[in-house]
Amino acid sequence: MSDKSKTEKSELSRRDFIRSAAVTGAGVLLAQNATGQDTGTKKVDDLNVGIIGTGSQGRVLIAACLKIPGIRYKAVCDIWKYSQKYASNILKKFGQPVNVYQDYQDMLAKEKDLDAILIATPDWVHAEHTIACLKAGKHVYCEKEMSNDLGKAKQMVLTARETGKLLQIGHQRRSNPRYWHAKRLIEKDKILGRVTQAYGQWNRSVAQSQELGWPKKYTMDEATLKKYGYDSMKQFRNWRWFKKYSGGAIADLGSHQIDIFNWFLATEPKTVLASGGLDYYKNREWYDTIMAIYQYAPPAGTVRAFYQVLNTTSYGGYYEAFMGDEGSLVISEDTSVGYFFREVQAKRREWEDDADKVSKMGKNAITLKIGETRKKSGKKDEKALQMEEDAKKPIHQPHLENFFAAVRDPKNVKLNCPGEIGYETAVTVLRVNTAVAEQKALDFKPDDFKV
Numbered sequence: 001m002s003d004k005s006k007t008e009k010s011e012l013s014r015r016d017f018i019r020s021a022a023v024t025g026a027g028v029l030l031a032q033n034a035t036g037q038d039t040g041t042k043k044v045d046d047l048n049v050g051i052i053g054t055g056s057q058g059r060v061l062i063a064a065c066l067k068i069p070g071i072r073y074k075a076v077c078d079i080w081k082y083s084q085k086y087a088s089n090i091l092k093k094f095g096q097p098v099n100v101y102q103d104y105q106d107m108l109a110k111e112k113d114l115d116a117i118l119i120a121t122p123d124w125v126h127a128e129h130t131i132a133c134l135k136a137g138k139h140v141y142c143e144k145e146m147s148n149d150l151g152k153a154k155q156m157v158l159t160a161r162e163t164g165k166l167l168q169i170g171h172q173r174r175s176n177p178r179y180w181h182a183k184r185l186i187e188k189d190k191i192l193g194r195v196t197q198a199y200g201q202w203n204r205s206v207a208q209s210q211e212l213g214w215p216k217k218y219t220m221d222e223a224t225l226k227k228y229g230y231d232s233m234k235q236f237r238n239w240r241w242f243k244k245y246s247g248g249a250i251a252d253l254g255s256h257q258i259d260i261f262n263w264f265l266a267t268e269p270k271t272v273l274a275s276g277g278l279d280y281y282k283n284r285e286w287y288d289t290i291m292a293i294y295q296y297a298p299p300a301g302t303v304r305a306f307y308q309v310l311n312t313t314s315y316g317g318y319y320e321a322f323m324g325d326e327g328s329l330v331i332s333e334d335t336s337v338g339y340f341f342r343e344v345q346a347k348r349r350e351w352e353d354d355a356d357k358v359s360k361m362g363k364n365a366i367t368l369k370i371g372e373t374r375k376k377s378g379k380k381d382e383k384a385l386q387m388e389e390d391a392k393k394p395i396h397q398p399h400l401e402n403f404f405a406a407v408r409d410p411k412n413v414k415l416n417c418p419g420e421i422g423y424e425t426a427v428t429v430l431r432v433n434t435a436v437a438e439q440k441a442l443d444f445k446p447d448d449f450k451v
Contacts, residue, residue, distance in 0.1 A: 047404055050075035050114045050138075052104045052129050053121035054087035057143055061118050062087060064397040066094050071404060075111045077101040079228045080236070082218040104129055108136045116166075116407055119143060122239045123246045125229075127152035134163045141403045143170040144259075145251040145429065146422040153426050157419040157451040168403040168415045169422030171259045175399035177391040178338065181370050182331045183264055186322060191340060191349075193326030195265070195298075198305035200257035200321070205314035211283065212237040241284030248286030249309045250276075250432045257320050259425040261294065261305045264322060268424055268449050269294040269305070272442055274435035280312045288312065292432045330360075331368060333395050338368030424449045 047070060051058055054076050065071045073096045076087045084100050091098050101107040116139040119129045127147045133140050140160075146169045147153035160167035173179045185191045214237055229244075230236040239245035240252050247255075262268055276290035288311040296303040319332035326346035331338050341363055342348070356367040370388050390398050399416065406413040427448050435442045 045408060046070045046072050047115045047407060048072055048074045048113050049116050049118065050077065050107060050111055051087070051118040051120065052077045052107070052133075053119060053143075054078045054083040055080075055120065058083070058118070058120035059087060059090065060394075060396060061120055061141075061143075061400065062090060064394050064400050065118075066096075067393070067397055068401055068404060072096060073098050074114060075099045075101060075107050077104050077107045079103075079224070080218065080220060082215060104132065108132060108138075114138055116141065116404070123148045123251065124239075124244060127156050130156045130167065131159045134159045134165045134167065137163070137165065139166040139403075139407045141168045141170065141400065142422075144422065144425070145247050145255050146419065146426055148245070148247040148251060148430070150423075150426060150430060153423050154451050157423050160419050166403070166406055166410065166415060167419040167422075168399070168406070169417045169419060169425075170396075170399065171256060171417045171422065171425060172396050172399035173256060173260055173333065174263060174416040174421075175402045176333065176395060177370055177387040177398065178331060178333075178335070178368070179260065179263075181387070182322075182329055182338075182368065185340070186264060186329065187266075191327050191342075192322060192324030192329060193343075193346065194300050195303055195322055195324045196301070197323040198261050198265070198303060198321065199323070200254075200261065200305070200307045200319070201309070201316055202253040202257065202318040203308070203310040203314050203316055204253075206280075206312055208314065209281070209288070209311040238284070241286055243285050246286065247430050248290075248433060249288065249311060250290050250292070251426075251429055253318070254290070254292075254307055254309045254432070255425055255429040257318070258294075258307055258429050260320050261296070261307075262425060262428060265296050265298050265303055265305075267296055267298050268446075269296050269428060269444055271295045271444065272428075272431055272435050273440075274432045275439075276432075276436040287433075287436060290432060290436060292435070294428075329368065335391075339365040340368060341365050420451060423451055 049065065049071055051062065051073070054062070055078070062073070065073070073091050076084060076091070076098050078084045078087070079102055084102070088098055088100050099111065117133045119126060119133070119140060119142040121129055123145050126142050127149065130140050130142050146156060156167060186195065211234070214233060219233055220236065225232065225236060235242055246252060272292055272294050274290060274292040276287040278284065278287055279289045281288050291308045292306070294305040294307070296305060317334065319330055319334065319337050321328060321330045325343065327340060327342045329340050339358060339360055352366060356369070358365050358367055370391050402413070402416045406415050431442055431444065
């Protein structure tokens with residue numbers, strides 16, 4: 001192939017990758033019925049699944065799994081009867097009656113045929129639950145933050161290695177086609193030129209940050225609360241506020257996006273400087289406001305990344321931005337947020353003529369879409385079509401699908417966020433709380449991220 005032909009092929013591929021037939025959407029269901037049964041002719045081996053923790057996040061995972069062919073819930077476990085009933089009723093409605101447990105040890109002792117277990121309990125017991133499930137011979141999908149204790153997070157990784165079982169951490173953006181698309185634009189197409197800064201935020205209003213209550217008839221008695229480590233229903237329902245149970249807002253919200261800094265920049269940070277405090281609320285322990293600055297040192301040169309999480313204003317919502325000397329890209333799990341700004345001095349790319357334009361902050365921007373890539377023959381590219389369909393799914397579904405695919409075929413399918421990556425993110429995120437407490441910049445060493 002001549003150099004000219006190679007160039008033309010490269011430009012065609014790039015152009016077609018950007019060109020879109022449909023905006024990335026959300027909430028479109030798979031071509032299957034509500035029970036998760038495959039309506040096509042392809043046969044899929046069933047996986048027997050259990051879940052520990054069926055609160056709000058656990059129910060999100062259940063709903064996503066109901067759309068995945070071949071996933072069959074056999075057991076649910078939660079210390080709170082309200083959550084037990086809520087989850088078991090949902091599954092029964094969708095044709096998957098389950099055994100219900102209060103204690104996870106009882107579930108592991110009796111449910112011998114489980115292939116995998118999802119864990120969506122409070123952060124402080126992730127390690128206990130994960131390690132027990134791995135040792136029982138189960139593959140584990142554990143929600144982030146993998147732990148609020150780095151020593152315990154490290155033990156989770158070591159146990160996965162020792163048992164040979166899979167451990168996926170729930171940083172679901174790592175399986176989101178919109179983020180893979182954006183990463184390719186930055187890395188392969190170099191649409192930002194040299195990346196120089198990154199920014200992320202998750203801002204919530206006072207209304208979104210209020211104390212969670214509970215139906216009084218489902219109040220747990222004092223003995224049950226004590227057995228499972230809580231002093232009161234308030235602590236149990238609002239565990240994210242308390243230092244024993246969580247890493248605070250920077251872990252609960254920030255870890256999703258700070259994980260993207262590490263992923264897109266393909267390296268861990270060198271330093272972090274942070275400011276924050278309990279500035280507004282009086283009924284909690286963790287900071288309600290945090291602002292952090294990371295310094296990264298990728299091969300191209302220094303990148304500084306700013307992140308903030310606020311719990312008193314919803315201004316701007318949640319998104320990430322990556323900025324360079326030729327452009328900036330803004331992305332979010334919110335599918336209405338996604339666009340690219342080209343700097344005026346940067347070379348105009350010929351695919352811009354085909355792209356949809358929007359006005360943002362007084363500037364013209366190109367809408368970030370997953371393209372309907374076509375081959376030279378004019379036929380649609382199967383891989384691009386799959387990405388487009390995956391981008392329409394609920395945000396947790398592709399990450400769960402990656403996990404279950406790896407369970408079925410571990411030799412050929414790699415986890416998008418194994419425990420090692422989850423640990424690197426936990427180190428990056430939890431160091432912010434230390435920086436706030438010590439009121440000084442802190443350095444990271446390469447060994448900090450290793451297990």
